Amino acid sequence: MERLIEILEELQPDVDFNTVENLIDGRYLDSLTILSLVAEIEEEFDIEIPTVEIIPSNFNSAKSIWELIEKLKEQ
């Protein structure tokens, strides 16, 4: 989780990723940031995020992104 927060902070330094829970709906992460984020997460955690998982509920908070990573690691 710490590494994920680091990646997120590197992409968007002005956002407090420990508290914000509407990263997509509040437009903190736009489509371009998502592209960087997905590529970075895949490389860091050795997983593949299917495009079908790129939905607001999976990316609205650091916690939900982490849960997605955990889920994909298990598969």
Next chain:
Amino acid sequence: MSYFDPGFIFLVVPILLLIYNLVPKKFRPIILLVFSFGLFIFISKWLVVFLILSILTIYFVANYLDKLNKKRNELIKEEPDNKKAIKEKYKKYKKRILILGIIINVSFLFFFKYLNFFATNTNLLLDLFNIDFKFRIMSFLAPIGISFYTLEALSYILDVYYEKIEADKNILRVALYLSFFPQIMEGPISRYSDTAKDLYAGYKVTYNNFCFGYQRILYGFVKKIIIADRLNFLVNTVFDNYHTYSGATILVGVIGYTVMLYMEFSGTMDIVIGIGGFFGIKIKENFRQPFFAKNISEFWTRWHISLGQWFKDYIFYPVSLSKRMKKLTLKARKILGNRFGPLISGAIALFAVWSLNGLWHGAGYTFLFYGMYQFTLILLGNIFEPTINNTCKKLHINRQNIVYRVFQSVKMTCFVFIGELFFRAPTVKAGFGMLKRIFTDFNLHNTLKSNQLFTLGLDIKDYFIIIVTLIVIFIVGLLKEKNHNIRTEISKKNIIIRWMIYYMLILSIIIFGAYGPGYIPVDPIYADF
């Protein structure tokens, strides 16, 4: 045939509701299916064959994909060590089946919508090279709503392919999902997971759903009959004879067209959502106060939402997150940084989205130009965003300030007007001609002096009615933007106030509606796309 036909909305639909409520619950979806097919045949006759073929192909493709998923899972259970190889092998099988399903459905769309466009352009090319061969240009009508239901069909098999949903074993439910009568003409493009279950649930039409449904429908009528139909003659006259009008009149025509398009399309959505509501089906909103957007990029998350979402889910992300693009993004980020790194793959995907979005609206260069115009605006917006942010910080401009927000909305609306000008213009060249006249021959003084604006089928009373109605719609939009649920708030008022509002809506449509001699109602614009 239009949803705005009073005979349809106030006679046919109530009879349908009555029959629907009288029959046992399990037969209600069948009533909806029979009615939907009946309407389709009434409009498109034998072309219903293509709708049936689409239903059959997606039904069998989805079920075959499901079968492959199950077989793959069984094999993985038996040989867990071989998981990766089995997954890869089945992914290939699934891809072949998916591509077959896509090709069949897209070929129908291509045949009806794009064949002539490509034949005409190929003939021009052949002419250019002096090759004595010509493709025959055929003229035929397309099945109603083919652009809409094809995207729904594709989303269904893609969702099954991605294992987002399971394939439906009930072919009648698949058929109803694709043919549901309120959505067939102008969308919205629903996902299977959003509507199919409710469509087949056979919920009873309740008094509340009935009242809410007709409220929403009446609001749609206000937009269409009071505003859109009134502007039809003005828009057609200005666009068809733009060279005889001053820049000021052309600008009024362009603004008129944008307003007409918005009122016609969002008014139709009010009717669609209202009819869906009768049957307890929550059809997703297709508009969310688009003119309150801060920029073009946000505008497209508020206007024709279901189409934008479709392109985002099935084109933008699959293209920009393909293996090659991801590698490109990682490499580019190291060189260009966080902001501009993903811009290359993002721009390639955005180009694909807007080329297809333009062409989806019609086979013509004006639509393609319109798509490229939106692509350029969104791309430039992304490129200059950091610069604008820094400038605002340096100049201490508060971007939440009302003055700055109004400035953003006005700037965005001007960009929308230019886009719609090319969208409606007969040719790209004519579009540039109109734009040129707006900037070089505005001539406001002479336009007012010669009463040119009153030679377009509208008198002062008409302009007044349009402006007052738009103000009312703007206030309703503002309240919605501030999260007020107007329908629920109206339903809490006492019966006298409630019925006063209903009567006002009905009377305003009857008194101020643009019908009778001298008026030609707007054709359902989006039904042609």
